């Protein structure tokens with residue numbers, strides 16, 4: 001099966017094409033960032049069968065630019081990646097639900113993400129980006145659409161600086177809707193951000209394990225000061241969760257999830273496995289489709305799913321990672 005781009009099909013069905021690597025475009029008055037890697041359009045069927053009710057808890061939509069323009073303040077212009085293509089991928093990989101995280105190329109204009117949620121028959125929830133000027137009416141409308149969190153991004157190549165007092169004000173306000181805060185930062189910045197993160201009054205979800213440098217030497221069970229600090233962060237703060245996603249972004253030595261590779265990104269496995277083992281009730285996993293800003297290669301999402309049993313080796317751990325935990329955080333009303 002291929003999940004192609006192009007004009008949206010009138011019946012909202014995924015478009016099937018025979019071209020494995022089309023040059024995907026950006027619609028509207030936009031040009032892709034030079035060197036942009038397009039998402040993989042012919043993913044393999046995963047060998048690993050995800051459990052019934054599995055949630056892809058980190059993915060994005062991009063535009064389409066002609067319908068949902070990219071934000072003027074964006075740091076990159078991607079190829080379009082529509083809700084139809086996202087939901088076709090979901091079905092192909094065997095997932096039942098998605099958590100759509102606002103991508104920085106849309107700034108604080110959440111319309112594309114919210115539109116994806118409202119088109120999902122309740123099968124998608126979202127994480128928004130908001131400014132302190134957001135009104136309670138707007139927050140309520142986003143809640144009604146399925147938004148359950150806000151994302152604070154500290155990765156400098158992606159966003160301009162937002163003062164911490166503004167972020168704390170937002171975190172305090174969203175508590176009224178029972179939302180949580182998703183944080184994205186680089187491992188080297190954790191010491192400086194520690195006091196702010198530990199003062200957040202909500203559940204806090206860390207993107208991609210705080211982006212460890214997996215090439216730093218390990219000593220037996222000791223992961224070195226940077227990742228040990230991240231583990232301490234989770235250990236000391238029971239409100240902190242982590243996504244154990246994005247091996248394709250963190251890996252230095254691969255091998256890449258391409259050409260049927262069943263043992264991809266082996267250098268990331270010890271890190272993710274450690275987090276899953278120590279905090280099995282506070283981990284989430286997502287594809288990160290359509291994989292913004294990858295520079296080296298674009299993974300085959302089917303093979304990315306085959307990475308999961310390497311980091312969650314039992315059916316019980318897999319169920320927590322893919323079903324029980326995301327359901328508790330994003331669909332608590334359905335959890336008995």
Ligand code: 0GY
Nearest residue numbers: 102103104105158288292293
């Ligand atoms: C990710 C990672 C990245 C980008 C974004 O919203 C975004 O632009 O999240 C990245 O470039 O590392 O989680 O998708």
